[in-house]
Amino acid sequence: MAQISAKDVKELRDKTGAGMMDCKKALSESGGDSEKAIEWLRQKGMASANKKEGRVAAEGLVGSYIHTGGRVGVLIEINCETDFVARREEFQDLVRNIAMQVAACPNVEYVRVEDIPAEIAEKEKSIEMGRDDLAGKPENIREKIVEGRIGKRLKELALLEQPYIRDTNITVDELVKQMVAQLGENIRVRRFVRFVLGEGIEKEESDFAAEVAAQANVGKN
Numbered sequence: 001m002a003q004i005s006a007k008d009v010k011e012l013r014d015k016t017g018a019g020m021m022d023c024k025k026a027l028s029e030s031g032g033d034s035e036k037a038i039e040w041l042r043q044k045g046m047a048s049a050n051k052k053e054g055r056v057a058a059e060g061l062v063g064s065y066i067h068t069g070g071r072v073g074v075l076i077e078i079n080c081e082t083d084f085v086a087r088r089e090e091f092q093d094l095v096r097n098i099a100m101q102v103a104a105c106p107n108v109e110y111v112r113v114e115d116i117p118a119e120i121a122e123k124e125k126s127i128e129m130g131r132d133d134l135a136g137k138p139e140n141i142r143e144k145i146v147e148g149r150i151g152k153r154l155k156e157l158a159l160l161e162q163p164y165i166r167d168t169n170i171t172v173d174e175l176v177k178q179m180v181a182q183l184g185e186n187i188r189v190r191r192f193v194r195f196v197l198g199e200g201i202e203k204e205e206s207d208f209a210a211e212v213a214a215q216a217n218v219g220k221n
Contacts, residue, residue, distance in 0.1 A: 003032070004024055004027045004028055004032060008027055008032065008034070009023045009024050009027065011034070012026065012027060012034060012037055012038070012041075015034075015038060022041060023037070023041070026038075026040045026041045041178075041181075042170070042174060042178065055081060055185075055186040057079040057080050057081050057185070057186045057187060057188045058079060058081075059079065059080050059081060059082055059083050059085070059086050060077065060078050060079035060080045060086050060091075060095075060187075060190075061077070061078060061086055061091070061092065061095045062075060062076070062077045063075075063076050063077075063078065063092070063095035063096055063098075063099050064076070064099060065096060065099035065100045065102070065103050067103050070197070071196065071197040072103050072194070072195065072196055072197070073103070073194075073195040074099045074100075074102045074103045074192060074193070074194050074195070075099075075192065075193050075195075076095065076098060076099045076102060076189070076191070076192040076193075077189075077190040077191050077192070078091075078094065078095050078098065078187065078188070078189050078190065079187070079188045079190050080183070080185050080186065080187050080188075081185040081186055082185060085183050085185050088183065090179065090182065090183060091179070091183060091187075094175070094176070094179050094187070097164075097166065097175075098159075098172060098175075098176075098189060099192070100165065101159070101162065101164065101165050101172055102159060102192050102194055103194065104165050105159070105162055106194075106196075107156055107157060108156075108157060108158065108159045108162060108194075109157050110157055110158050110159065111158065111159050111160060111189050111190070111191065111192070112158055112159075112160055113154050113155060113157075113158045113161060115158070116154055116157055116158065120154075120157075121150060121154060124149075124150050124153050124154070125146060125150055128145075128146040128149050128150060129142065129146055134146070159172055159189065159192065160172050160173035160176070160189065161173065172189075176188075176189065
């Protein structure tokens with residue numbers, strides 16, 4: 001059995017936020033391999049999170065993130081079970097980090113794949129079925145290819161399916177489940193809204209060269 005040092009345990013704890021005893025056990029189970037230990041903790045965290053998913057989460061925070069320059073802003077609601085956990089720094093950091101994630105993902109429109117309306121999926125299917133690269137293929141093959149493409153496209157629209165911007169080895173969903181394991185409560189991303197400065201406003205198109213010429217003429221008068 002590999003020797004597990006206190007330094008190894010501390011480094012794993014710093015990386016994962018898991019408890020000291022959990023980190024020690026993970027390293028023991030993984031033969032001292034740090035990466036395998038992280039995977040072991042992730043799996044255990046997800047199992048723990050799944051047990052808590054049915055519990056009511058009505059507390060939490062509404063958090064915000066304003067990107068540098070004030071051109072993009074996000075409001076997000078993330079729920080937990082108690083006000084005690086909502087006040088913890090780890091939970092508040094989670095809210096801020098996921099708000100930042102939304103700001104960085106302009107294509108994301110829904111929290112979960114299950115939240116995407118059926119008509120959106122049907123529209124995507126119609127688009128994919130009409131693509132030239134599927135012409136001439138048997139119907140069953142086309143259906144299978146389209147199903148895979150639609151699944152990928154719908155995941156692109158869902159926040160929880162995105163690679164976490166601070167650690168692309170995990171998804172946002174896995175990040176939340178890790179925090180569930182760490183804090184011991186059900187945590188649920190409920191909703192978000194993303195604001196982009198000027199979005200939806202019709203802007204007057206201008207001819208830059210003509211604008212410069214006009215300014216030059218003003219100077220002559």
